[in-house]
Amino acid sequence: MAHEEQQELIAAVEGDVARLMDEHRERRKDWYFHEFVPWEQGRSYIDEPWDESQASVRPEVRTALVLNLLTEDNLPYYHLAIADRMPKGSAYxxxxxxWTAxxxxxxxxxxxxxxxxxxxxxxELEDDRMATMEVGYDSPYDDPVALFVYTSAQELATRISHRNAGTLTDDEVAYKVMARIAADENHHYLFYKGVTQAMLDLAPSVVLEPLHRVLxxxxxxxxxxxxxxxxxxxMAKIGIYNLRIxxxxxxxxLLRDWGIADLTDLTPEGRILQEKILExxxxxxxGARIFERRYGVATA
Ligand SMILES: [Fe+2]
Ligand SMILES: [Fe+2]
Structure with missing residues (x-):
């Protein structure tokens, strides 16, 4: 893999990273989780141990909330993935x-x-958190451009997943918590998508290989x-996150916003990759149709 070309591209768009970070700060409003949590419902787990009958959200949706939480718990490893691949002291x-904060x-x-x-x-949640964090997470992509493409898609997917999980709780408080988190993910998505766009504008043929590999x-x-x-x-069966989504x-x-179909000025390899991406x-x-037939999942 031509990591050297990617490093040059990373250096070339550092100014865009600083600009996108400024735009992010302007867009984002501070929020405070303590204003969303239903503290008045809190009671001692020693005096009153947990029992499933106390839950108000249906089991499949609880599964989604827990899975989304455990995914968030692995944050130190996501931070490390970026820290490992980006220059120290840079805008990145x-x-x-x-972003970590x-x-x-x-x-x-x-x-x-x-x-x-x-x-x-x-x-169970605490046991699962321990098990999750002991395994940790190692990004399957070593190259920095792939990391930006991946995180663009992952932030957008997380936004959708949090939002859908919140909606399906039928619980106003959960809905608000998840919608607020999803709004953050949306801002993160805009940042990562913007950095990837700046790279595409400058050197589309360098970006298309990692873009194809990641997607x-x-x-x-x-x-x-x-x-x-x-x-x-x-989660897939109840429509929180699946192949159709x-x-x-x-x-x-993503392909539409990045204008992949309209890219010109590509190398011959770039043109082949463009076609493969559009497929x-x-x-x-x-895959979505096979899944839906097999599991009888209704589609919107
Ligand atoms: Fe998050
Ligand atoms: Fe995020």
């Missing part, structure tokens, strides 16, 4: 610190909601979470 490094509130807010509302088994192998970063496959399947709400909008939505949709 400054962004990584700001914002991300940290997500697990705090969601855990506080779940524990006060008794919508998860607190003992053709994309997986949410939950692999070390206990029973990840089973939990992700539950991945196609409609993540891959198609990806169809392939994802085929």
């Amino acid at each position: 490094d400054r962004w990584n610190h700001l 914002e991300e940290a509130q997500h697990a705090i807010a969601l855990r506080s909601y779940l524990l006060t509302s008794r919508n998860c088994d607190p003992h 053709s192998t994309f997986e949410m970063p939950g692999i070390g979470i206990p029973e990840f496959g089973k939990r992700a399947m539950e 991945h196609h409609d709400k993540i891959v198609e909008p 990806l939505p169809k392939q994802i949709l085929r």
Whole structure:
């Protein structure tokens, strides 16, 4: 892999990173998780141990909230993935610190909601957090451009997943917590998408290889979470995050916004990659149809 070319590109768009970070700061409003948590519902788990009958949210949606929380819990490893690949003291490094600080509130807010509302088994949640963080997370992509493409898609997918999970709780408090977290993810998505755009503007042929590699192998970063496959399947069946959503709400909008179909000035290899990338939505949709037939999942 031509990592040297990628390093040059990373250096060339550092000014855009600083600009996008300024735009992010202007866009984002500070928020405070303590204003969203239903503290009045909180009671001692010693005097009144958890029992499933106390939960108000249906089990599959609770599974989604817990899976989303455990994914947020792995934040130290996401920070490390960027810190490892980006120059120290650069605008990338400054962004990584700001982004990490914002991300940290997500697990705090969601855990506080779940524990006060008794919508998860607190003992199991802590065991799962320990198991998740002991495994950690290692990005499958070594190159910096791939990391930006991946994080663009991952932030957007997380925004959709948090938002849908909140909606399906039928609980106004949970809805507000998840909508607020999803708004942060949306701002993060805009940042990562913008950096990737700046790279595409400057050197499309350098970006298309990692872009194809990432979008053709994309997986949410939950692999070390206990029973990840089973939990992700539950979420897919109730329409929180699945292949059709991945196609409609993540891959198609990204390819459209990045203007992949309209790219000109490509090297011969770049043109081949462009075609391969434009084939990806169809392939994802085929997978979605197979899944829906097999599991009888209704589509919107
Ligand atoms: Fe987050
Ligand atoms: Fe985020």
